[in-house]
Amino acid sequence: MKKLGFIGTGSMGGLIIEAFIKGGQIKAEHIHMTNRTLEKAKQLQLRHKKTVVHHDIYSVINHADWIFICTKPMEMVHVLKDISNLLRPDQVVITITSPLQVEESEQILNKQAVVRFIPSIVNLSLEGPSLITYSNRCSSDLRDELTSLFSSISNPVTIDPSITRVASDIASCGPAFISFLIERMIKGAVDETKIDEKTATIIAESMLIGFGELLKQKHFDLATLRKRVTVPGGVTGVGLKVLQNETGWMFHELFRETEKKYVEDRQGISKQLNNKGS
Ligand SMILES: NC(=O)C1=CN([C@@H]2O[C@H](COP(=O)(O)OP(=O)(O)OC[C@H]3O[C@@H](n4cnc5c(N)ncnc54)[C@H](O)[C@@H]3O)[C@@H](O)[C@H]2O)C=CC1
Ligand SMILES: O=C(O)[C@@H]1CCC=N1
Known part of the structure:
Protein backbone atom coordinates (compact mmCIF):
# COMPACT_ATOMS: atom_id res chain seq x y z
CA MET A 1 0.00 0.00 0.00
CA LYS A 2 1.29 3.46 -0.92
CA LYS A 3 2.38 5.80 1.83
CA LEU A 4 1.15 9.37 1.51
CA GLY A 5 3.22 12.37 2.60
CA PHE A 6 1.72 15.78 3.38
CA ILE A 7 3.69 19.01 3.54
CA GLY A 8 1.25 21.53 5.01
CA THR A 9 -1.68 20.46 7.15
CA LEU A 38 3.87 21.56 14.08
CA GLU A 39 1.00 21.98 16.53
CA LYS A 40 -1.47 21.95 13.59
CA ALA A 41 -0.29 18.51 12.49
CA LYS A 42 -0.34 17.30 16.10
CA GLN A 43 -3.95 18.46 16.48
CA LEU A 44 -4.89 16.36 13.46
CA GLN A 45 -3.02 13.41 14.93
CA LEU A 46 -5.17 13.64 18.07
CA ARG A 47 -8.15 12.68 15.89
CA HIS A 48 -6.26 10.03 13.88
CA LYS A 49 -3.80 8.56 16.35
CA LYS A 50 -1.98 6.27 13.94
CA THR A 51 -0.94 9.04 11.55
CA VAL A 52 2.75 9.96 11.76
CA VAL A 53 3.87 13.54 12.45
CA HIS A 54 7.38 14.48 11.29
CA HIS A 55 9.42 17.44 12.45
CA ASP A 56 10.54 18.46 8.97
CA ILE A 57 9.71 18.01 5.30
CA TYR A 58 12.83 15.90 4.68
CA SER A 59 11.68 13.25 7.10
CA VAL A 60 8.26 13.18 5.39
CA ILE A 61 9.79 12.56 1.98
CA ASN A 62 11.98 9.79 3.45
CA HIS A 63 8.87 7.92 4.51
CA ALA A 64 6.35 8.57 1.71
CA ASP A 65 5.75 7.43 -1.87
CA TRP A 66 3.25 10.05 -2.99
CA ILE A 67 3.87 13.52 -1.61
CA PHE A 68 1.13 16.14 -1.43
CA ILE A 69 2.32 19.76 -1.24
CA CYS A 70 -0.50 21.64 0.49
CA THR A 71 1.01 25.07 1.11
CA LYS A 72 -0.09 28.43 -0.29
CA PRO A 73 0.83 28.91 -3.97
CA MET A 74 3.81 31.23 -3.33
CA GLU A 75 5.31 28.83 -0.78
CA MET A 76 4.98 25.86 -3.09
CA VAL A 77 7.91 26.72 -5.36
CA HIS A 78 10.21 27.04 -2.31
CA VAL A 79 9.14 23.64 -1.04
CA LEU A 80 9.66 22.02 -4.46
CA LYS A 81 13.13 23.57 -4.73
CA ASP A 82 13.96 22.38 -1.20
CA ILE A 83 13.04 18.77 -1.83
CA SER A 84 14.05 18.41 -5.49
CA ASN A 85 17.48 16.87 -4.86
CA LEU A 86 16.28 14.60 -2.09
CA LEU A 87 13.43 12.84 -3.87
CA ARG A 88 13.79 9.35 -5.34
CA PRO A 89 12.93 9.09 -9.04
CA ASP A 90 9.95 6.82 -8.29
CA GLN A 91 8.31 9.26 -5.87
CA VAL A 92 5.33 11.24 -7.11
CA VAL A 93 4.66 14.87 -6.25
CA ILE A 94 1.08 16.11 -6.03
CA THR A 95 0.42 19.85 -5.92
CA ILE A 96 -3.00 21.22 -4.99
CA THR A 97 -2.95 24.81 -6.17
CA SER A 98 -4.19 26.29 -9.43
CA PRO A 99 -1.55 28.93 -10.37
CA LEU A 100 1.27 26.38 -10.63
CA GLN A 101 1.21 24.21 -13.76
CA VAL A 102 2.50 20.62 -13.73
CA GLU A 103 5.20 21.40 -16.32
CA GLU A 104 6.53 24.16 -14.05
CA SER A 105 6.76 21.78 -11.10
CA GLU A 106 8.53 19.25 -13.33
CA GLN A 107 11.10 21.86 -14.32
CA ILE A 108 12.06 22.24 -10.66
CA LEU A 109 12.14 18.52 -9.97
CA ASN A 110 14.50 16.03 -11.58
CA LYS A 111 12.71 12.93 -12.79
CA GLN A 112 9.61 12.71 -10.65
CA ALA A 113 6.12 12.57 -12.08
CA VAL A 114 3.88 15.47 -11.07
CA VAL A 115 0.14 15.58 -10.67
CA ARG A 116 -2.06 18.55 -9.89
CA PHE A 117 -5.05 17.64 -7.78
CA ILE A 118 -7.22 20.67 -7.00
CA PRO A 119 -9.66 19.67 -4.28
CA SER A 120 -12.87 21.27 -3.08
CA ILE A 121 -14.01 21.68 0.50
CA VAL A 122 -17.03 19.53 -0.41
CA ASN A 123 -14.67 16.53 -0.77
CA LEU A 124 -14.80 16.18 3.02
CA SER A 125 -18.24 14.64 2.46
CA LEU A 126 -16.59 12.30 -0.11
CA GLU A 127 -18.60 14.06 -2.80
CA GLY A 128 -18.09 16.73 -5.40
CA PRO A 129 -15.46 17.49 -7.99
CA SER A 130 -11.69 17.49 -7.89
CA LEU A 131 -9.68 18.78 -10.84
CA ILE A 132 -6.83 16.65 -12.13
CA THR A 133 -3.93 17.37 -14.49
CA TYR A 134 -1.30 14.68 -15.06
CA SER A 135 2.16 15.57 -16.32
CA ASN A 136 3.64 13.66 -19.26
CA ARG A 137 5.88 11.76 -16.85
CA CYS A 138 2.85 9.96 -15.37
CA SER A 139 2.53 6.42 -16.75
CA SER A 140 -0.93 5.10 -17.49
CA ASP A 141 -0.65 2.71 -14.50
CA LEU A 142 0.17 5.63 -12.22
CA ARG A 143 -2.74 7.63 -13.63
CA ASP A 144 -5.07 4.69 -12.92
CA GLU A 145 -3.79 4.27 -9.36
CA LEU A 146 -4.09 7.96 -8.58
CA THR A 147 -7.49 8.31 -10.22
CA SER A 148 -8.67 5.45 -8.01
CA LEU A 149 -7.35 7.25 -4.91
CA PHE A 150 -8.94 10.57 -5.90
CA SER A 151 -12.21 8.76 -6.67
CA SER A 152 -12.35 7.55 -3.07
CA ILE A 153 -13.08 11.13 -1.97
CA SER A 154 -14.37 12.93 -5.06
CA ASN A 155 -15.47 12.86 -8.65
CA PRO A 156 -12.14 13.56 -10.41
CA VAL A 157 -12.43 15.62 -13.57
CA THR A 158 -9.35 15.75 -15.80
CA ILE A 159 -8.94 19.32 -17.03
CA ASP A 160 -6.91 21.02 -19.70
CA PRO A 161 -4.57 23.64 -18.14
CA SER A 162 -6.30 26.36 -20.20
CA ILE A 163 -9.46 26.13 -18.09
CA THR A 164 -7.75 25.81 -14.73
CA ARG A 165 -8.91 29.14 -13.27
CA VAL A 166 -12.56 28.94 -14.20
CA ALA A 167 -12.83 25.23 -13.32
CA SER A 168 -11.32 25.97 -9.92
CA ASP A 169 -13.66 28.96 -9.46
CA ILE A 170 -16.62 26.64 -9.94
CA ALA A 171 -15.29 23.57 -8.09
CA SER A 172 -13.22 25.03 -5.27
CA CYS A 173 -14.33 28.64 -4.78
CA GLY A 174 -17.91 27.66 -5.68
CA PRO A 175 -18.83 26.49 -2.16
CA ALA A 176 -17.83 29.92 -0.80
CA PHE A 177 -19.76 31.72 -3.55
CA ILE A 178 -22.89 29.64 -2.98
CA SER A 179 -22.62 30.07 0.81
CA PHE A 180 -22.42 33.82 0.32
CA LEU A 181 -25.49 33.88 -1.93
CA ILE A 182 -27.48 31.79 0.53
CA GLU A 183 -26.37 34.03 3.39
CA ARG A 184 -27.65 36.99 1.36
CA MET A 185 -30.94 35.15 0.82
CA ILE A 186 -31.25 34.62 4.58
CA LYS A 187 -30.41 38.26 5.35
CA GLY A 188 -32.99 39.48 2.86
CA ALA A 189 -35.62 37.19 4.37
CA VAL A 190 -34.82 38.33 7.93
CA ASP A 191 -34.71 42.05 7.01
CA GLU A 192 -37.88 42.04 4.92
CA THR A 193 -40.14 39.58 6.78
CA LYS A 194 -40.97 38.23 10.24
CA ILE A 195 -38.74 35.16 9.98
CA ASP A 196 -35.79 35.00 12.41
CA GLU A 197 -32.24 34.17 11.29
CA LYS A 198 -32.09 30.78 13.01
CA THR A 199 -35.29 29.53 11.40
CA ALA A 200 -34.35 30.88 7.98
CA THR A 201 -30.92 29.23 8.25
CA ILE A 202 -32.37 25.84 9.25
CA ILE A 203 -34.77 25.93 6.30
CA ALA A 204 -32.13 27.14 3.83
CA GLU A 205 -29.53 24.54 4.85
CA SER A 206 -32.11 21.78 4.71
CA MET A 207 -33.23 22.96 1.26
CA LEU A 208 -29.60 22.85 0.07
CA ILE A 209 -29.12 19.27 1.31
CA GLY A 210 -32.26 18.18 -0.53
CA PHE A 211 -31.13 20.10 -3.61
CA GLY A 212 -27.77 18.30 -3.70
CA GLU A 213 -29.45 14.96 -3.16
CA LEU A 214 -31.89 15.58 -6.05
CA LEU A 215 -28.99 16.27 -8.38
CA LYS A 216 -27.10 13.26 -7.05
CA GLN A 217 -30.06 11.00 -7.67
CA LYS A 218 -30.28 12.53 -11.16
CA HIS A 219 -33.96 13.37 -10.90
CA PHE A 220 -33.42 16.65 -12.74
CA ASP A 221 -30.78 18.78 -14.36
CA LEU A 222 -30.61 22.42 -13.21
CA ALA A 223 -32.84 23.85 -15.95
CA THR A 224 -35.52 21.17 -15.59
CA LEU A 225 -35.54 21.59 -11.84
CA ARG A 226 -36.07 25.34 -12.17
CA LYS A 227 -38.90 24.84 -14.67
CA ARG A 228 -40.65 22.30 -12.40
CA VAL A 229 -40.63 24.72 -9.48
CA THR A 230 -41.80 27.68 -11.53
CA VAL A 231 -45.56 27.17 -11.58
CA PRO A 232 -47.02 29.35 -14.36
CA GLY A 233 -48.41 32.53 -12.80
CA GLY A 234 -46.89 31.63 -9.40
CA VAL A 235 -44.50 33.28 -6.96
CA THR A 236 -41.26 31.66 -8.16
CA GLY A 237 -41.59 33.45 -11.50
CA VAL A 238 -41.93 36.78 -9.70
CA GLY A 239 -38.77 36.06 -7.67
CA LEU A 240 -36.83 34.84 -10.70
CA LYS A 241 -37.60 38.07 -12.54
CA VAL A 242 -35.98 40.02 -9.68
CA LEU A 243 -32.96 37.71 -9.79
CA GLN A 244 -32.64 38.09 -13.54
CA ASN A 245 -32.63 41.88 -13.27
CA GLU A 246 -30.38 42.12 -10.22
CA THR A 247 -27.73 39.53 -11.07
CA GLY A 248 -27.23 40.91 -14.59
CA TRP A 249 -23.56 40.46 -15.53
CA MET A 250 -22.51 39.69 -11.95
CA PHE A 251 -20.86 36.35 -12.69
CA HIS A 252 -19.21 37.68 -15.85
CA GLU A 253 -17.59 40.31 -13.64
CA LEU A 254 -16.67 37.68 -11.03
CA PHE A 255 -14.85 35.52 -13.58
CA ARG A 256 -13.05 38.58 -15.00
CA GLU A 257 -11.83 39.53 -11.50
CA THR A 258 -10.68 36.03 -10.52
CA GLU A 259 -8.84 35.81 -13.84
CA LYS A 260 -7.00 39.06 -12.98
CA LYS A 261 -5.97 37.64 -9.62
CA TYR A 262 -4.84 34.45 -11.34
CA VAL A 263 -2.62 36.44 -13.72
CA GLU A 264 -1.05 38.20 -10.69
CA ASP A 265 -0.46 34.87 -8.95
CA ARG A 266 1.03 33.39 -12.12
CA GLN A 267 3.40 36.36 -12.36
CA GLY A 268 4.48 35.78 -8.74
CA ILE A 269 5.11 32.11 -9.48
CA SER A 270 7.09 32.95 -12.66
CA LYS A 271 9.32 35.32 -10.68
CA GLN A 272 10.07 32.59 -8.18
CA LEU A 273 10.75 30.06 -10.93
CA ASN A 274 13.24 32.42 -12.55
CA ASN A 275 14.93 33.19 -9.25
CA LYS A 276 17.43 30.33 -9.20
CA GLY A 277 18.78 31.20 -5.75
CA SER A 278 15.63 30.79 -3.65
N1 LIG B 1 -9.08 26.33 0.85
C1 LIG B 1 -9.63 25.76 -0.22
O1 LIG B 1 -10.87 25.56 -0.32
C2 LIG B 1 -8.75 25.30 -1.35
C3 LIG B 1 -7.39 25.51 -1.32
N2 LIG B 1 -6.60 25.07 -2.35
C4 LIG B 1 -5.16 25.28 -2.29
O2 LIG B 1 -4.67 24.69 -1.10
C5 LIG B 1 -3.49 25.34 -0.70
C6 LIG B 1 -3.49 25.53 0.80
O3 LIG B 1 -4.59 26.34 1.14
P1 LIG B 1 -5.14 26.35 2.63
O4 LIG B 1 -5.02 24.98 3.20
O5 LIG B 1 -6.46 27.00 2.59
O6 LIG B 1 -4.03 27.29 3.31
P2 LIG B 1 -3.51 27.23 4.81
O7 LIG B 1 -2.73 28.48 5.04
O8 LIG B 1 -4.62 26.90 5.74
O9 LIG B 1 -2.48 25.99 4.83
C7 LIG B 1 -1.17 26.02 4.36
C8 LIG B 1 -0.30 25.34 5.41
O10 LIG B 1 1.00 25.11 4.88
C9 LIG B 1 1.92 25.27 5.94
N3 LIG B 1 3.25 25.51 5.35
C10 LIG B 1 3.66 26.56 4.59
N4 LIG B 1 4.95 26.39 4.22
C11 LIG B 1 5.37 25.22 4.77
C12 LIG B 1 6.60 24.51 4.76
N5 LIG B 1 7.67 24.97 4.11
N6 LIG B 1 6.66 23.34 5.41
C13 LIG B 1 5.58 22.86 6.07
N7 LIG B 1 4.39 23.49 6.12
C14 LIG B 1 4.28 24.65 5.48
C15 LIG B 1 1.39 26.44 6.74
O11 LIG B 1 1.89 26.46 8.03
C16 LIG B 1 -0.12 26.16 6.67
O12 LIG B 1 -0.57 25.41 7.78
C17 LIG B 1 -3.40 26.65 -1.48
O13 LIG B 1 -2.36 26.52 -2.42
C18 LIG B 1 -4.75 26.75 -2.17
O14 LIG B 1 -4.66 27.32 -3.44
C19 LIG B 1 -7.11 24.39 -3.40
C20 LIG B 1 -8.45 24.15 -3.48
C21 LIG B 1 -9.38 24.60 -2.46
O1 LIG C 1 -9.24 31.19 -2.29
C1 LIG C 1 -8.33 30.55 -2.83
O2 LIG C 1 -7.39 31.14 -3.37
C2 LIG C 1 -8.37 29.04 -2.84
C3 LIG C 1 -8.17 28.47 -4.21
C4 LIG C 1 -9.42 27.70 -4.50
C5 LIG C 1 -10.23 27.85 -3.34
N1 LIG C 1 -9.64 28.55 -2.44
Whole structure:
Protein backbone atom coordinates (compact mmCIF):
# COMPACT_ATOMS: atom_id res chain seq x y z
CA MET A 1 0.00 0.00 0.00
CA LYS A 2 1.29 3.46 -0.92
CA LYS A 3 2.38 5.80 1.83
CA LEU A 4 1.15 9.37 1.51
CA GLY A 5 3.22 12.37 2.60
CA PHE A 6 1.72 15.78 3.38
CA ILE A 7 3.69 19.01 3.54
CA GLY A 8 1.25 21.53 5.01
CA THR A 9 -1.68 20.46 7.15
CA GLY A 10 -3.63 23.72 7.09
CA SER A 11 -7.22 24.02 5.96
CA MET A 12 -6.92 21.96 2.76
CA GLY A 13 -4.06 19.60 3.68
CA GLY A 14 -5.92 18.69 6.88
CA LEU A 15 -9.20 18.26 5.04
CA ILE A 16 -7.71 15.97 2.39
CA ILE A 17 -6.10 13.80 5.07
CA GLU A 18 -9.45 13.51 6.90
CA ALA A 19 -11.19 12.66 3.63
CA PHE A 20 -8.66 9.99 2.56
CA ILE A 21 -8.96 8.24 5.92
CA LYS A 22 -12.76 8.48 5.79
CA GLY A 23 -12.73 7.27 2.16
CA GLY A 24 -11.26 3.98 3.37
CA GLN A 25 -8.54 3.45 0.74
CA ILE A 26 -5.81 4.86 2.96
CA LYS A 27 -4.98 3.71 6.47
CA ALA A 28 -4.09 6.38 9.03
CA GLU A 29 -0.69 4.74 9.67
CA HIS A 30 0.23 5.32 6.02
CA ILE A 31 -0.12 9.09 6.39
CA HIS A 32 3.11 11.00 7.08
CA MET A 33 2.73 14.72 7.62
CA THR A 34 4.39 17.90 8.73
CA ASN A 35 3.44 21.54 9.04
CA ARG A 36 5.44 24.71 9.60
CA THR A 37 3.59 25.14 12.89
CA LEU A 38 3.87 21.56 14.08
CA GLU A 39 1.00 21.98 16.53
CA LYS A 40 -1.47 21.95 13.59
CA ALA A 41 -0.29 18.51 12.49
CA LYS A 42 -0.34 17.30 16.10
CA GLN A 43 -3.95 18.46 16.48
CA LEU A 44 -4.89 16.36 13.46
CA GLN A 45 -3.02 13.41 14.93
CA LEU A 46 -5.17 13.64 18.07
CA ARG A 47 -8.15 12.68 15.89
CA HIS A 48 -6.26 10.03 13.88
CA LYS A 49 -3.80 8.56 16.35
CA LYS A 50 -1.98 6.27 13.94
CA THR A 51 -0.94 9.04 11.55
CA VAL A 52 2.75 9.96 11.76
CA VAL A 53 3.87 13.54 12.45
CA HIS A 54 7.38 14.48 11.29
CA HIS A 55 9.42 17.44 12.45
CA ASP A 56 10.54 18.46 8.97
CA ILE A 57 9.71 18.01 5.30
CA TYR A 58 12.83 15.90 4.68
CA SER A 59 11.68 13.25 7.10
CA VAL A 60 8.26 13.18 5.39
CA ILE A 61 9.79 12.56 1.98
CA ASN A 62 11.98 9.79 3.45
CA HIS A 63 8.87 7.92 4.51
CA ALA A 64 6.35 8.57 1.71
CA ASP A 65 5.75 7.43 -1.87
CA TRP A 66 3.25 10.05 -2.99
CA ILE A 67 3.87 13.52 -1.61
CA PHE A 68 1.13 16.14 -1.43
CA ILE A 69 2.32 19.76 -1.24
CA CYS A 70 -0.50 21.64 0.49
CA THR A 71 1.01 25.07 1.11
CA LYS A 72 -0.09 28.43 -0.29
CA PRO A 73 0.83 28.91 -3.97
CA MET A 74 3.81 31.23 -3.33
CA GLU A 75 5.31 28.83 -0.78
CA MET A 76 4.98 25.86 -3.09
CA VAL A 77 7.91 26.72 -5.36
CA HIS A 78 10.21 27.04 -2.31
CA VAL A 79 9.14 23.64 -1.04
CA LEU A 80 9.66 22.02 -4.46
CA LYS A 81 13.13 23.57 -4.73
CA ASP A 82 13.96 22.38 -1.20
CA ILE A 83 13.04 18.77 -1.83
CA SER A 84 14.05 18.41 -5.49
CA ASN A 85 17.48 16.87 -4.86
CA LEU A 86 16.28 14.60 -2.09
CA LEU A 87 13.43 12.84 -3.87
CA ARG A 88 13.79 9.35 -5.34
CA PRO A 89 12.93 9.09 -9.04
CA ASP A 90 9.95 6.82 -8.29
CA GLN A 91 8.31 9.26 -5.87
CA VAL A 92 5.33 11.24 -7.11
CA VAL A 93 4.66 14.87 -6.25
CA ILE A 94 1.08 16.11 -6.03
CA THR A 95 0.42 19.85 -5.92
CA ILE A 96 -3.00 21.22 -4.99
CA THR A 97 -2.95 24.81 -6.17
CA SER A 98 -4.19 26.29 -9.43
CA PRO A 99 -1.55 28.93 -10.37
CA LEU A 100 1.27 26.38 -10.63
CA GLN A 101 1.21 24.21 -13.76
CA VAL A 102 2.50 20.62 -13.73
CA GLU A 103 5.20 21.40 -16.32
CA GLU A 104 6.53 24.16 -14.05
CA SER A 105 6.76 21.78 -11.10
CA GLU A 106 8.53 19.25 -13.33
CA GLN A 107 11.10 21.86 -14.32
CA ILE A 108 12.06 22.24 -10.66
CA LEU A 109 12.14 18.52 -9.97
CA ASN A 110 14.50 16.03 -11.58
CA LYS A 111 12.71 12.93 -12.79
CA GLN A 112 9.61 12.71 -10.65
CA ALA A 113 6.12 12.57 -12.08
CA VAL A 114 3.88 15.47 -11.07
CA VAL A 115 0.14 15.58 -10.67
CA ARG A 116 -2.06 18.55 -9.89
CA PHE A 117 -5.05 17.64 -7.78
CA ILE A 118 -7.22 20.67 -7.00
CA PRO A 119 -9.66 19.67 -4.28
CA SER A 120 -12.87 21.27 -3.08
CA ILE A 121 -14.01 21.68 0.50
CA VAL A 122 -17.03 19.53 -0.41
CA ASN A 123 -14.67 16.53 -0.77
CA LEU A 124 -14.80 16.18 3.02
CA SER A 125 -18.24 14.64 2.46
CA LEU A 126 -16.59 12.30 -0.11
CA GLU A 127 -18.60 14.06 -2.80
CA GLY A 128 -18.09 16.73 -5.40
CA PRO A 129 -15.46 17.49 -7.99
CA SER A 130 -11.69 17.49 -7.89
CA LEU A 131 -9.68 18.78 -10.84
CA ILE A 132 -6.83 16.65 -12.13
CA THR A 133 -3.93 17.37 -14.49
CA TYR A 134 -1.30 14.68 -15.06
CA SER A 135 2.16 15.57 -16.32
CA ASN A 136 3.64 13.66 -19.26
CA ARG A 137 5.88 11.76 -16.85
CA CYS A 138 2.85 9.96 -15.37
CA SER A 139 2.53 6.42 -16.75
CA SER A 140 -0.93 5.10 -17.49
CA ASP A 141 -0.65 2.71 -14.50
CA LEU A 142 0.17 5.63 -12.22
CA ARG A 143 -2.74 7.63 -13.63
CA ASP A 144 -5.07 4.69 -12.92
CA GLU A 145 -3.79 4.27 -9.36
CA LEU A 146 -4.09 7.96 -8.58
CA THR A 147 -7.49 8.31 -10.22
CA SER A 148 -8.67 5.45 -8.01
CA LEU A 149 -7.35 7.25 -4.91
CA PHE A 150 -8.94 10.57 -5.90
CA SER A 151 -12.21 8.76 -6.67
CA SER A 152 -12.35 7.55 -3.07
CA ILE A 153 -13.08 11.13 -1.97
CA SER A 154 -14.37 12.93 -5.06
CA ASN A 155 -15.47 12.86 -8.65
CA PRO A 156 -12.14 13.56 -10.41
CA VAL A 157 -12.43 15.62 -13.57
CA THR A 158 -9.35 15.75 -15.80
CA ILE A 159 -8.94 19.32 -17.03
CA ASP A 160 -6.91 21.02 -19.70
CA PRO A 161 -4.57 23.64 -18.14
CA SER A 162 -6.30 26.36 -20.20
CA ILE A 163 -9.46 26.13 -18.09
CA THR A 164 -7.75 25.81 -14.73
CA ARG A 165 -8.91 29.14 -13.27
CA VAL A 166 -12.56 28.94 -14.20
CA ALA A 167 -12.83 25.23 -13.32
CA SER A 168 -11.32 25.97 -9.92
CA ASP A 169 -13.66 28.96 -9.46
CA ILE A 170 -16.62 26.64 -9.94
CA ALA A 171 -15.29 23.57 -8.09
CA SER A 172 -13.22 25.03 -5.27
CA CYS A 173 -14.33 28.64 -4.78
CA GLY A 174 -17.91 27.66 -5.68
CA PRO A 175 -18.83 26.49 -2.16
CA ALA A 176 -17.83 29.92 -0.80
CA PHE A 177 -19.76 31.72 -3.55
CA ILE A 178 -22.89 29.64 -2.98
CA SER A 179 -22.62 30.07 0.81
CA PHE A 180 -22.42 33.82 0.32
CA LEU A 181 -25.49 33.88 -1.93
CA ILE A 182 -27.48 31.79 0.53
CA GLU A 183 -26.37 34.03 3.39
CA ARG A 184 -27.65 36.99 1.36
CA MET A 185 -30.94 35.15 0.82
CA ILE A 186 -31.25 34.62 4.58
CA LYS A 187 -30.41 38.26 5.35
CA GLY A 188 -32.99 39.48 2.86
CA ALA A 189 -35.62 37.19 4.37
CA VAL A 190 -34.82 38.33 7.93
CA ASP A 191 -34.71 42.05 7.01
CA GLU A 192 -37.88 42.04 4.92
CA THR A 193 -40.14 39.58 6.78
CA LYS A 194 -40.97 38.23 10.24
CA ILE A 195 -38.74 35.16 9.98
CA ASP A 196 -35.79 35.00 12.41
CA GLU A 197 -32.24 34.17 11.29
CA LYS A 198 -32.09 30.78 13.01
CA THR A 199 -35.29 29.53 11.40
CA ALA A 200 -34.35 30.88 7.98
CA THR A 201 -30.92 29.23 8.25
CA ILE A 202 -32.37 25.84 9.25
CA ILE A 203 -34.77 25.93 6.30
CA ALA A 204 -32.13 27.14 3.83
CA GLU A 205 -29.53 24.54 4.85
CA SER A 206 -32.11 21.78 4.71
CA MET A 207 -33.23 22.96 1.26
CA LEU A 208 -29.60 22.85 0.07
CA ILE A 209 -29.12 19.27 1.31
CA GLY A 210 -32.26 18.18 -0.53
CA PHE A 211 -31.13 20.10 -3.61
CA GLY A 212 -27.77 18.30 -3.70
CA GLU A 213 -29.45 14.96 -3.16
CA LEU A 214 -31.89 15.58 -6.05
CA LEU A 215 -28.99 16.27 -8.38
CA LYS A 216 -27.10 13.26 -7.05
CA GLN A 217 -30.06 11.00 -7.67
CA LYS A 218 -30.28 12.53 -11.16
CA HIS A 219 -33.96 13.37 -10.90
CA PHE A 220 -33.42 16.65 -12.74
CA ASP A 221 -30.78 18.78 -14.36
CA LEU A 222 -30.61 22.42 -13.21
CA ALA A 223 -32.84 23.85 -15.95
CA THR A 224 -35.52 21.17 -15.59
CA LEU A 225 -35.54 21.59 -11.84
CA ARG A 226 -36.07 25.34 -12.17
CA LYS A 227 -38.90 24.84 -14.67
CA ARG A 228 -40.65 22.30 -12.40
CA VAL A 229 -40.63 24.72 -9.48
CA THR A 230 -41.80 27.68 -11.53
CA VAL A 231 -45.56 27.17 -11.58
CA PRO A 232 -47.02 29.35 -14.36
CA GLY A 233 -48.41 32.53 -12.80
CA GLY A 234 -46.89 31.63 -9.40
CA VAL A 235 -44.50 33.28 -6.96
CA THR A 236 -41.26 31.66 -8.16
CA GLY A 237 -41.59 33.45 -11.50
CA VAL A 238 -41.93 36.78 -9.70
CA GLY A 239 -38.77 36.06 -7.67
CA LEU A 240 -36.83 34.84 -10.70
CA LYS A 241 -37.60 38.07 -12.54
CA VAL A 242 -35.98 40.02 -9.68
CA LEU A 243 -32.96 37.71 -9.79
CA GLN A 244 -32.64 38.09 -13.54
CA ASN A 245 -32.63 41.88 -13.27
CA GLU A 246 -30.38 42.12 -10.22
CA THR A 247 -27.73 39.53 -11.07
CA GLY A 248 -27.23 40.91 -14.59
CA TRP A 249 -23.56 40.46 -15.53
CA MET A 250 -22.51 39.69 -11.95
CA PHE A 251 -20.86 36.35 -12.69
CA HIS A 252 -19.21 37.68 -15.85
CA GLU A 253 -17.59 40.31 -13.64
CA LEU A 254 -16.67 37.68 -11.03
CA PHE A 255 -14.85 35.52 -13.58
CA ARG A 256 -13.05 38.58 -15.00
CA GLU A 257 -11.83 39.53 -11.50
CA THR A 258 -10.68 36.03 -10.52
CA GLU A 259 -8.84 35.81 -13.84
CA LYS A 260 -7.00 39.06 -12.98
CA LYS A 261 -5.97 37.64 -9.62
CA TYR A 262 -4.84 34.45 -11.34
CA VAL A 263 -2.62 36.44 -13.72
CA GLU A 264 -1.05 38.20 -10.69
CA ASP A 265 -0.46 34.87 -8.95
CA ARG A 266 1.03 33.39 -12.12
CA GLN A 267 3.40 36.36 -12.36
CA GLY A 268 4.48 35.78 -8.74
CA ILE A 269 5.11 32.11 -9.48
CA SER A 270 7.09 32.95 -12.66
CA LYS A 271 9.32 35.32 -10.68
CA GLN A 272 10.07 32.59 -8.18
CA LEU A 273 10.75 30.06 -10.93
CA ASN A 274 13.24 32.42 -12.55
CA ASN A 275 14.93 33.19 -9.25
CA LYS A 276 17.43 30.33 -9.20
CA GLY A 277 18.78 31.20 -5.75
CA SER A 278 15.63 30.79 -3.65
N1 LIG B 1 -9.08 26.33 0.85
C1 LIG B 1 -9.63 25.76 -0.22
O1 LIG B 1 -10.87 25.56 -0.32
C2 LIG B 1 -8.75 25.30 -1.35
C3 LIG B 1 -7.39 25.51 -1.32
N2 LIG B 1 -6.60 25.07 -2.35
C4 LIG B 1 -5.16 25.28 -2.29
O2 LIG B 1 -4.67 24.69 -1.10
C5 LIG B 1 -3.49 25.34 -0.70
C6 LIG B 1 -3.49 25.53 0.80
O3 LIG B 1 -4.59 26.34 1.14
P1 LIG B 1 -5.14 26.35 2.63
O4 LIG B 1 -5.02 24.98 3.20
O5 LIG B 1 -6.46 27.00 2.59
O6 LIG B 1 -4.03 27.29 3.31
P2 LIG B 1 -3.51 27.23 4.81
O7 LIG B 1 -2.73 28.48 5.04
O8 LIG B 1 -4.62 26.90 5.74
O9 LIG B 1 -2.48 25.99 4.83
C7 LIG B 1 -1.17 26.02 4.36
C8 LIG B 1 -0.30 25.34 5.41
O10 LIG B 1 1.00 25.11 4.88
C9 LIG B 1 1.92 25.27 5.94
N3 LIG B 1 3.25 25.51 5.35
C10 LIG B 1 3.66 26.56 4.59
N4 LIG B 1 4.95 26.39 4.22
C11 LIG B 1 5.37 25.22 4.77
C12 LIG B 1 6.60 24.51 4.76
N5 LIG B 1 7.67 24.97 4.11
N6 LIG B 1 6.66 23.34 5.41
C13 LIG B 1 5.58 22.86 6.07
N7 LIG B 1 4.39 23.49 6.12
C14 LIG B 1 4.28 24.65 5.48
C15 LIG B 1 1.39 26.44 6.74
O11 LIG B 1 1.89 26.46 8.03
C16 LIG B 1 -0.12 26.16 6.67
O12 LIG B 1 -0.57 25.41 7.78
C17 LIG B 1 -3.40 26.65 -1.48
O13 LIG B 1 -2.36 26.52 -2.42
C18 LIG B 1 -4.75 26.75 -2.17
O14 LIG B 1 -4.66 27.32 -3.44
C19 LIG B 1 -7.11 24.39 -3.40
C20 LIG B 1 -8.45 24.15 -3.48
C21 LIG B 1 -9.38 24.60 -2.46
O1 LIG C 1 -9.24 31.19 -2.29
C1 LIG C 1 -8.33 30.55 -2.83
O2 LIG C 1 -7.39 31.14 -3.37
C2 LIG C 1 -8.37 29.04 -2.84
C3 LIG C 1 -8.17 28.47 -4.21
C4 LIG C 1 -9.42 27.70 -4.50
C5 LIG C 1 -10.23 27.85 -3.34
N1 LIG C 1 -9.64 28.55 -2.44
